[in-house]
Each structure stands twice: as structure tokens, then as C-alpha cells.
Amino acid sequence: MSARVLAGPPVAAALLADAAARASRLPAQPNLVIVSVGDDPASLSYVRGKSRKAGEVGLRNTVHALAETTTQAELLTLIDTLNRDDDVNGILVQLPLPAQIAEAAVLHAIDPRKDVDGFHPLNVGELWAGRPALTPCTPAGIMFLLEHHGVPVAGARAVIVGRSHLVGRPLAALLLNADATVTVAHSRTRDLGSVTREADILVAAAGTPGLITPDMVKPGATVIDVGINRVLKPDGKGHLVGDVHPDVAGVAGALTPVPGGVGPMTVAQLLANTVRAAELQHAARADLEAAGEFVR
Ligand SMILES: NC(=O)C1=CN([C@@H]2O[C@H](COP(=O)(O)OP(=O)(O)OC[C@H]3O[C@@H](n4cnc5c(N)ncnc54)[C@H](OP(=O)(O)O)[C@@H]3O)[C@@H](O)[C@H]2O)C=CC1
Numbered sequence: 001m002s003a004r005v006l007a008g009p010p011v012a013a014a015l016l017a018d019a020a021a022r023a024s025r026l027p028a029q030p031n032l033v034i035v036s037v038g039d040d041p042a043s044l045s046y047v048r049g050k051s052r053k054a055g056e057v058g059l060r061n062t063v064h065a066l067a068e069t070t071t072q073a074e075l076l077t078l079i080d081t082l083n084r085d086d087d088v089n090g091i092l093v094q095l096p097l098p099a100q101i102a103e104a105a106v107l108h109a110i111d112p113r114k115d116v117d118g119f120h121p122l123n124v125g126e127l128w129a130g131r132p133a134l135t136p137c138t139p140a141g142i143m144f145l146l147e148h149h150g151v152p153v154a155g156a157r158a159v160i161v162g163r164s165h166l167v168g169r170p171l172a173a174l175l176l177n178a179d180a181t182v183t184v185a186h187s188r189t190r191d192l193g194s195v196t197r198e199a200d201i202l203v204a205a206a207g208t209p210g211l212i213t214p215d216m217v218k219p220g221a222t223v224i225d226v227g228i229n230r231v232l233k234p235d236g237k238g239h240l241v242g243d244v245h246p247d248v249a250g251v252a253g254a255l256t257p258v259p260g261g262v263g264p265m266t267v268a269q270l271l272a273n274t275v276r277a278a279e280l281q282h283a284a285r286a287d288l289e290a291a292g293e294f295v296r
């Protein structure tokens with residue numbers, strides 16, 4: 001028996017169609033600004049992918065590709081300008097940032113209402129309080145994928161391998177909010193296999209190719225492979241592989257491929273978050289105008 005393949009692109013298309021329809025009901029097309037710093041080819045390629053997809057669904061978008069030597073002060077000045085611009089609905093600063101820039105300072109500076117990554121502490125706090133507003137793209141995309149494929153989450157045992165602010169932690173909050181029993185494992189976890197074997201839903205987000213082997217998976221489990229690792233195969237070409245060993249397909253009940261699994265969901269969710277941010281901003285402005293009339 002081979003695991004059911006949970007393909008990302010068709011589900012991403014459904015999410016994008018909904019986002020595009022909602023965008024068309026707004027007074028102006030939502031506007032996303034993506035900021036990248038430095039010339040890491042992988043980062044620049046993700047940024048181009050996000051921008052291309054935004055264009056495809058009709059969202060306005062701008063990419064600011066800043067030099068590797070950009071200072072923290074320069075980046076904060078740009079963010080301040082974008083925060084003040086009412087025509088900008090979403091701001092994404094691509095991670096990681098070069099060493100001279102403190103990530104936390106930058107993530108704190110983004111207006112939480114424009115924080116389409118959901119990384120601002122206000123949005124992180126709301127997420128853990130069970131009142132999510134703008135939620136991180138990869139975790140939110142994974143939840144949409146599970147729901148779309150009818151994978152039961154409430155009551156399920158979920159194990160996440162990885163505790164980053166980008167993936168592991170926010171996904172733990174979303175799964176908990178959806179009534180799963182959640183365990184978060186990491187590099188200091190003792191006997192990882194004994195933990196992962198408990199999982200009905202196993203999420204691998206470690207960045208280690210082949211980390212999850214068949215003996216670590218409960219037969220029939222749903223396995224979500226978040227890992228994106230570029231490896232050189234014997235044919236001498238670079239390939240994209242996940243954190244899940246290919247043989248896991250013989251044990252799992254369902255499995256997301258890499259590429260073509262979680263990655264496209266991340267991009268679709270970013271654009272859905274941009275539309276959501278624009279909706280919230282327009283609603284807030286309409287409320288203010290209504291209050292203004294009342295005052296006059
Ligand atoms: N598909 C997509 O859309 C996305 C994919 N990614 C990919 O997902 C992967 C994870 O990304 P990210 O969360 O940013 O990575 P980080 O490097 O920030 O975090 C990795 C986490 O995995 C843990 N870990 C690493 N190795 C092991 C191991 N051998 N056993 C157990 N735990 C381990 C680390 O533990 P510790 O905390 O103890 O160091 C850490 O918590 C990467 O491959 C990345 O490219 C990321 C974002 C989006």
C-alpha cells in the first residue's frame with residue numbers, strides 16, 4: 001500500500017480563487033510589498049515566485065530587493081514609510097536577514113495590521129490566545145490542506161518536529177486551537193522515533209533531508225513534509241527534497257510531496273492573508289468614517 005498523495009497545487013488554487021473573489025469586492029485591489037535583503041539565490045527565487053503568483057491573481061505587488069550591506073536603520077526607515085502609506089495593505093520581509101540586522105527589531109516594527117506573515121508579537125499573542133487575526137503562512141496553509149483533504153484534526157495526536165517561529169511554534173498553536181493534542185519535538189528531543197510514532201498527524205519541519213524514516217511513523221498516519229532541502233543527487237544535478245524519507249510512503253496513510261506540497265500552500269496563504277489584511281483595513285476605515293459623521 002502506498003500513501004495517498006496530498007498535492008498542494010489544486011488546494012492552493014482553491015484558496016487563491018477564494019482570495020481573488022474577495023479581492024474583487026474591495027474598493028481597491030490589495031497591495032502587497034515584499035522586502036528582501038541580500039542576494040541569496042534561494043530567497044530571491046521564493047520572492048520572485050510570490051510576486052508572480054500575486055500578479056496572477058490580480059493583486060498589486062512591489063518587490064524591494066535591498067543590498068546585502070543594507071543597515072538596520074535603512075530597513076526600519078523603509079518599513080516606517082510603508083506603514084504610513086495607506087495604499088500598502090501587506091508587508092513581508094523575507095527571512096533570514098543578514099547578520100547586521102536584528103530580526104526581532106524588524107518584525108516588531110511592521111504595523112501588525114499589515115503583518116501578512118503573522119510574525120509581529122501582537123499577532124503571535126492573539127494566535128496563542130486562540131483569537132488568530134493574521135496567521136503565519138506555512139502553518140495556515142497546512143491547516144487549509146488538512147481541512148481540504150478531510151484529515152480529522154480534532155482529537156488527533158499531532159507531533160511537529162521543529163520549533164521555529166516561522167513554522168513549528170505557530171503550527172502548534174493552530175493545531176491546538178483546532179483541538180488536536182500537540183507535541184513539539186526538536187533537536188534536543190530524546191528518542192525522537194518514540195515520540196513521532198505516537199502521531200496521527202506528523203509534521204516534519206526540521207530542514208534535515210530524510211530525517212523521518214519509516215520506523216518513525218505510525219502505520220496509516222498523515223505525514224506533512226515541510227522541509228525544503230537542496231541536495232546534489234548522483235546524477236550531479238541539484239534536487240529539492242523534504243525531511244521525510246521516500247520509503248515513508250509505504251507506511252503512511254497520506255503524505256505531502258516535495259516539491260508540490262506545502263510550498264505552494266505557503267504562497268497561496270500569503271496572498272489570502274494580504275486580502276484579509278486589506279479587508280480589515282477597509283472595514284476599520286469605514287468604521288472611522290461612520291464615527292466621524294456621528295461626531296459632526
Ligand atoms: N514549504 C514551505 O513553505 C516552507 C519550508 N520551510 C523549510 O522547512 C524547514 C524548516 O524551516 P524552519 O522552521 O525555518 O527551520 P529552522 O532551522 O529555523 O528550525 C528547524 C527546527 O528543527 C529542529 N531540528 C533540526 N534538526 C533536527 C533533528 N535532527 N531532530 C529533531 N529536530 C531537529 C531544530 O531544533 P532546535 O530548535 O533544537 O535547533 C529547529 O527547531 C527548512 O527545510 C525550510 O527550508 C520553511 C518555511 C516554509
Ligand SMILES: Nc1nc(=O)c2c([nH]1)NC[C@@H]1CN(c3ccc(C(=O)N[C@@H](CCC(=O)O)C(=O)O)cc3)C=[N+]21
Pocket residue numbers: 045046049092093094095096117137138228240258259260261262263264266267
Ligand atoms: N518572511 C518570510 N516568510 C516566509 O514565508 C518565508 C521566509 N520569510 N523565508 C523562507 C521561507 C521558505 N518559504 C517558502 C515558500 C514557498 C516555497 C515553494 O513554493 N516551494 C515549491 C518549490 C519551489 C522551488 O522549486 O524552489 C514547492 O515546494 O513546490 C518554499 C518555501 C517561505 N518562507
